[in-house]
Amino acid sequence: MSASTPDRLRMGVMGCADIAWRRTLPAMRDDPSVEVVAIASRDMRRAKQFTDRFGGAPIEGYGSLLDRPDVDAVYIPLPALLHAEWIERSIEAGVHILVEKPMTSGYAETGRLLALARSRGLVLLENYMFLHHSQHATVRKLVADGAIGELRGFSSAFTFPPKPEGDIRYLRDVGGGAFVDFGGYPVRAALHFLGGDLQVVGAAFRHDHKRDVVMSGDVLLSTPQGVSAQLTFGMEHSYRNSYRLAGSTGRILLDRVFTPPEAHRPVLRIERQDHREELILPADHQFANVIGAFVRSVLHGGDVRPQQEGSLQQAALIERIQQVALHFEI
Template identity: 75%
Template sequence: MNGRLRMGVMGCADIAWRRTLPAMAGNSAVEVVAIASRSQQSAEAFTERFGGVPLEGYDALLELDELDAVYIPLPGLLHAEWVERALEAGKHVLVEKPMTSSYRETSRLLEAARSRGVVLLENYMFLYHSQHEAVRKVLAEGAIGELRGFASAFTIPPKPEGDIRYRPSVGGGAFLDFGGYPVRVAQYFLGGDLEVVGAVFRHDRHHDVVMSGSVLLCTPDGVPAQLAFGMEHSYRNDYSLAGSTGRLMLDRVFTPPETHRPVVRIERQDHLEERVLATDHQFANVIETFVEAVLGGRDIRPQQDGTLRQAALIEKIGQAAISRPA
């Protein structure tokens, strides 16, 4: 491998165009070698902006010898197949969340990556923003006393008819796409040993996908996490932590632009405080982590262990959920 990480991109998704590829372009250690799409026209549009060779078809990307790693922003239910094929081709892989739709597949792919000596990292990008560690420090200072409860939501307005999220064969609906965010951030603050108390999903019979839902988790010592997700709402992404002496709230927790200065709001009986945090670029931080893991040997086992815990909990929630027609 040369001094730069030679990346290929598998799929011309909106998230790649708006956020991930600009972050790659801003990292001097990354060279975009090729971008593949089902459509030659889409691949050409991406390479005109970000460089590299346009390719029609994902197989053509994996056949390139001059490629070190692959970024996969394909629809969620296509991840498992193409991650596995990329690993078999000896490529390092950065894949959008969720890595797969099951614990078994996720575990198998992570083990395959380790056995081949290549990096496999799931991109839950919000985890790489410094605002969450800042909130942890505020909690550790005792700003709201002992933790009594957690709540988080990620909801968006309806998507246009024909959107991939309405296609059960590849998109998987709102739970796999949006529901994972509140679940993952609950584990971030409450630990990985959360129990599933219950869940309710609204299921669209026309599209045959989950449109929205609510989830109740709890820690072993009884701290509850109330979570909501969906794609039939107004836009919202936030979390709040209730304590014995106050409450802490933070907005735009999953999708802040790099220019955004997060505002931590702390409420107590006779006190209101707002702490303005620094800007951060979570996508650039993800790319930096991946580059350091591939080129510098950075240990990403903590991130991979988090991916496994997430896959296990998502699976348990899905099994426990009561489904009702939307």
């Protein structure tokens, strides 16, 4: 692949997923440092629908995208269990990679691909976009400043109602079920606030025996000091998207923590025994922020090693949770 210019990154998109249509590609289109040069799909009509809106050449077949000399980096929003194959093929083609979560389905594979990318001088970044929203830095500062005393616990939920039949999350060998696809959000949030040395106390998964996928579940983690994280995920619930940090003198509560629209102004609640306040935080565009971070890392050598280390910690913790989880057939 030919080199990008110092101020512009030529991106190819591998897959026409809903998240790309609604959130990531609009952020790429609006970033002056990004040029979308091609969008690939298994269906040429689908690729053309995307390029009509976002520009670039429509491509039939993911491999054909990697054959283009004008692609410096790829964004991969394919179903979860296809990520590893196309990350490796992209590395072999010599392009940088922004991939939707999860990077792979396991710790060893994640570590291997990160090491392979580094050996080729390529950036490989997993798109846990919520980490790039400023609201979480505000929460961490409040906790560090003692707003709720000493931290005693963390809880988080990411749940939504059932999807239509045929949704990729219901396909064991493609989407991999609820825990593989989006159960990692509350897990990553726990790592973000409690640190990387989390132990798995237990987990209970509701397993659909007909589809052979996990539909929902609860996870209990703990730091070595006994600060616990209670996490809920599922696609058979009402919609929830929140976390809470409990301290010795109060609580911090925040809603819409994983998927806030760019115009949304988060409402952060602090509750103590005789006090309650609400802080209206600035709106932020987490998709634009992650695109910006990826572009800076490719064009200007921005340091993505902390987020890559987080990806490794996440993959290891996900594996441990899966190993100890009790499955209840439904």
